[in-house]
Amino acid sequence: MNAIEIKNLHFSYGKENVLDGVSLCLKEGRLAILAGENGAGKSTLLRLLLGELPIGESHKGDQEEGSGDGSIEILGQDIRQFKDWSSISYVPQNGMGGWKDFPASVEEIVRANLYKQIGLFRFAGKKERQQVRAALAQVGMEEYQNRLIGRLSGGQQQRVLLARALVNEPKLLILDEPTSALDEKNASHFYRLLKKINAEKRITVLMVTHDLKRASSYADDIWVLEDGRVKQEAGKGDGQA
Numbered sequence: 660m661n662a663i664e665i666k667n668l669h670f671s672y673g674k675e676n677v678l679d680g681v682s683l684c685l686k687e688g689r690l691a692i693l694a695g696e697n698g699a700g701k702s703t704l705l706r707l708l709l710g711e712l713p714i715g716e717s718h719k720g721d722q723e724e725g726s727g728d729g730s731i732e733i734l735g736q737d738i739r740q741f742k743d744w745s746s747i748s749y750v751p752q753n754g755m756g757g758w759k760d761f762p763a764s765v766e767e768i769v770r771a772n773l774y775k776q777i778g779l780f781r782f783a784g785k786k787e788r789q790q791v792r793a794a795l796a797q798v799g800m801e802e803y804q805n806r807l808i809g810r811l812s813g814g815q816q817q818r819v820l821l822a823r824a825l826v827n828e829p830k831l832l833i834l835d836e837p838t839s840a841l842d843e844k845n846a847s848h849f850y851r852l853l854k855k856i857n858a859e860k861r862i863t864v865l866m867v868t869h870d871l872k873r874a875s876s877y878a879d880d881i882w883v884l885e886d887g888r889v890k891q892e893a894g895k896g897d898g899q900a
């Protein structure tokens with residue numbers, strides 16, 4: 660099955676055409692990167708994939724931020740009918756920015772993503788605590804579970820955000836520039852970790868990055884957004900950066 664299949668996608672904010680016939684296909688189990696210059700439309704494409712921006716007919720009228728057409732299928736289903744959003748996890752850009760004094764532990768940050776399963780007014784049970792521990796172990800942060808989030812380095816915080824995205828055991832993981840605040844060493848470590856999780860857990864990954872040079876050695880598919888369209892480049896996916 661394809662994790663994502665996009666055909667002839669157009670999107671504009673008012674008169675500004677941002678996507679002008681994007682087509683791409685991400686097969687399940689692969690790791691893909693999406694690059695492109697500032698303003699190329701990468702975040703717009705991610706927002707369409709996450710159902711935050713409309714395609715086709717919509718009933719919200721003037722309140723829409725923009726309008727689009729074309730087709731998007733996620734995990735084999737038309738996005739307009741797609742309901743299984745818990746099978747998709749998203750790591751936003753600068754996810755930890757401004758959390759320096761946030762009074763929550765690593766464990767609480769990861770557990771918060773299980774709120775649908777736990778419910779707002781119930782405490783986490785043994786099963787949920789185990790899920791949190793397993794997600795932290797996947798990113799090598801098990802020992803830090805009681806540490807306040809603001810007392811971690813940028814690289815460690817980014818790994819906690821990854822654990823937070825993994826705790827729901829998603830089929831598809833979407834990341835928006837996860838290494839933009841990291842130095843070279845931490846960025847490479849993050850890519851290796853992502854590749855390992857992709858290979859071992861068979862989680863399909865789509866990552867937006869400006870770091871095409873380093874990230875491309877971990878990718879099966881490399882797409883570059885340019886002039887509203889996607890250009891495909893060969894990926895290596897061997898992780899031998």
Ligand SMILES: Nc1ncnc2c1ncn2[C@@H]1O[C@H](COP(=O)(O)OP(=O)(O)OP(=O)(O)O)[C@@H](O)[C@H]1O
Nearest residue numbers: 672675677695696697698699700701702703704724
């Ligand atoms: N909500 C919005 N309303 C109007 N125009 C927008 C909106 N969001 C983005 N744009 C415009 O659409 C274009 C694409 O923006 P987008 O954020 O998708 O690019 P990007 O590739 O993610 O850029 P960057 O690498 O800088 O994050 C830009 O010209 C931007 O100004």
